[in-house]
Amino acid sequence: MRLLQLVVFNLFALLWGTSGSLAQRIRPRQIKNLVTFGDSFTSVxxxxxxxxxxxxxxxxxxxxxxFPYAKAGGTCSNNLTYRPFPPLFESQLPLYFQEKKDGKLKLPQQETFYFLWIGTNDVGANALLTGSEASLADVTSCMVNWVKVLYESGARNFIFQNMVPLETIPLYAPDSYPNRYWTAERNTTEWSVFMRELVLSGNELTKLKLQALAPSLRDAKIALFDSHSLFTDMYNHPSGYFNGTAPLNVTGMVDSCVYELNAPDQPPSCTLVNGPDRDSYLWYDELHPSEQAGRIVAREIAQVVQGRENRWTTWLR
Known part of the structure; x- marks a missing residue:
């Protein structure tokens, strides 16, 4: 009986140490600092x-x-998908490391969560969607390498957020139109189908690569936040998330501008929703989530930061 009890205890300890559903990965009140990286979805x-x-x-x-380092328009690396905005590896991380070296950042690593939400610009227009020398494998490896680079500098707690279902966002929807982000002619159905495949494949690649990396990072805690499933649920069940005074809307947007095809210099026809009606919308404009969607993201991330159970989060280590 004593031997059986010992075996059961050791098995339970093993499961406790490896299963995100059983283990409490972050203790309540443990985290005091949130360091954010990414693109316009996270920029402050x-x-x-x-x-x-x-x-x-x-x-x-x-x-x-x-401690915000995310910058609008950014990609993981301009060496892979060039855009004239501050990328993660050539701008955001160097700034963080410089401020750390200068003594501007004194962050106890066990009390600090590092967050990354990136990929929308990497897979989007003027990048992988419309043609690039880089591949989806290159871009996803770059994203995952963010964890390794910060870990080697002393960071231990990570939240990695995957890409939302971009084929539902107005810029990439099948019924899209010329807008502030793309005014040229295009096959909107083809874009939407291709974008869906890029997002689904990219999310699966980052998950597999994070799972492969995690065992080598001793003492690290890595959370994969499934924003794809969260935004899919918001899209399919808006009444559970949006509470504005206008009818709930997951296909329109707060701030829309319709341009003449191939005529970006012509004044667009724009519509702006004001007041509490704005909280009825999933999207703010043709490319970005609304403020109410952001509040939902913040609420869910807050649960992870506070060490509470969260339905969209899987602990990889």
Whole structure:
């Protein structure tokens, strides 16, 4: 009986140490700092939703200090998918490391969560969607390498957020139109189908690569936040998330501008939703989630930061 009890105890300990569903990965009140990287979905110095960016909400919900490095327009690396905006590896990470070296950042690593939400620009127009020398394998390896680089510098707690279902966003929807982000002629159905495949494949690749990397990172805690499933649920069940005074809307947007085809210099026809009606929308404009969608993201991320169970989060280590 004593031997059987010992075997059961050791088996339970093994499961506790390897299963995200059994283990409490972050202790309540453990995290004091949130360091964010990414693109316009996470940027705080330029709000992509016409209001308060989600990291500001998350910091307010949890009481943690926010250290934002995400920049609008950014990709993982300009050496892979070039855009004239600050990328993760050539701009955001170097700035973080420089400020750390200069003593501007004194972050106890066990009290700090590092967050990355990137990929929308990497797979989008003027990148993989419309042709690039880089591959989806290259881009996803770059994203996962963010964990390794920060880990080697001392970071231990990570939240990696995957890509949303971009084929449902107005820029890439089958019924899209010439807008501020793309005015040239295109096959909108083809774009939407291709984008769906890029997102699904990219998310699966990053998951597999993170799972392969995780066992080698001793003492690390890595959470994979499934924003794809969260946004899919918001799209399919808006009444559970949106509470504006207008009818719920997951295909339109708060701020829309329709351009003449191949005539970007001509004034567009624009519509702007104001007041509490805005909280009825999933999208802010043709490319970005609304402020209310951001509040939902912040609420869910806050649960992870606070060490609470979260339905969209899988602990890989």
């Amino acid at each position: 110095d330029w709000s992509s939703n016409g209001g308060t960016p989600w990291p500001v909400y998350a910091a307010g919900y949890t009481g943690v200090s926010l």
